[in-house]
Amino acid sequence: MLKIVLLGAPGSGKGTQSAKLVERYGVPQVSTGDLLRNAVAEQTELGQKAKAAMDAGELVSDDIVVGMMRERLTQADTENGFILDGFPRTAAQAEALDELLAELDRPLQAVVHLQVDNEEIVGRLMARGRSDDNEDTIRNRLSVFSEQTAPLAEHYRKQGLLKEVHGMGEVDEIFARIEAALEDV
Numbered sequence: 001m002l003k004i005v006l007l008g009a010p011g012s013g014k015g016t017q018s019a020k021l022v023e024r025y026g027v028p029q030v031s032t033g034d035l036l037r038n039a040v041a042e043q044t045e046l047g048q049k050a051k052a053a054m055d056a057g058e059l060v061s062d063d064i065v066v067g068m069m070r071e072r073l074t075q076a077d078t079e080n081g082f083i084l085d086g087f088p089r090t091a092a093q094a095e096a097l098d099e100l101l102a103e104l105d106r107p108l109q110a111v112v113h114l115q116v117d118n119e120e121i122v123g124r125l126m127a128r129g130r131s132d133d134n135e136d137t138i139r140n141r142l143s144v145f146s147e148q149t150a151p152l153a154e155h156y157r158k159q160g161l162l163k164e165v166h167g168m169g170e171v172d173e174i175f176a177r178i179e180a181a182l183e184d185v
């Protein structure tokens, strides 16, 4: 059963490719973005804390996100596999995930890093038009990504888990590259 992380800038296709991976491998997608947006919509205490950061294109605090993921990854449906979409996004989150998966005895098999040019990303997100998809917020999310999340590629390269995948082109074409990268896991 597949246990992977999808790493990539906002708009790199993590959510899009996760949906296809769920169909192909039959394991659940766990998206921190979706979990946080649900909490905001339901106006839970967690959602109220997360909203301002999300609207500004900043990251929600590590404490909130790690707590939320600990709860999600101890639910029974992730016992045999999962696709982590949008988590981890900081060095502290990556360390917390390493510890949690060691505790649960569910080691990661691969980290797929989707690589897409910034100009393509701005175009995709402006076209999507979610509430946090305006140009200033997108630029901020991109700089947060390059400062805090991109360095995680090195963390996973050192663990021998990193698979670099070119994320430009048609959705199905990119999916075929991901399948090829996962062939030996």
Ligand code: B4P
Pocket: 009, 010, 011, 012, 013, 014, 015, 016, 017, 032, 033, 034, 036, 053, 054, 055, 057, 058, 059, 060, 061, 065, 085, 086, 087, 088, 089, 093, 124, 125, 127, 128, 141, 167, 168, 169, 170, 171, 174
């Ligand atoms: P996310 O929900 O993760 O949003 P995202 O980074 O924009 O990626 P998403 O998966 O939605 O987009 P995709 O690339 O599939 O995060 C939102 C916010 O939540 C963050 O800014 C942060 O505040 C907070 N957050 C989430 N996780 C957190 C964490 N771990 N720690 C702290 N805070 C956290 O698709 C984008 C668009 O591109 C779509 O319209 C899609 O149709 C299109 N597209 C996809 N593939 C394409 C292709 N090949 N060609 C053309 N268009 C394509």
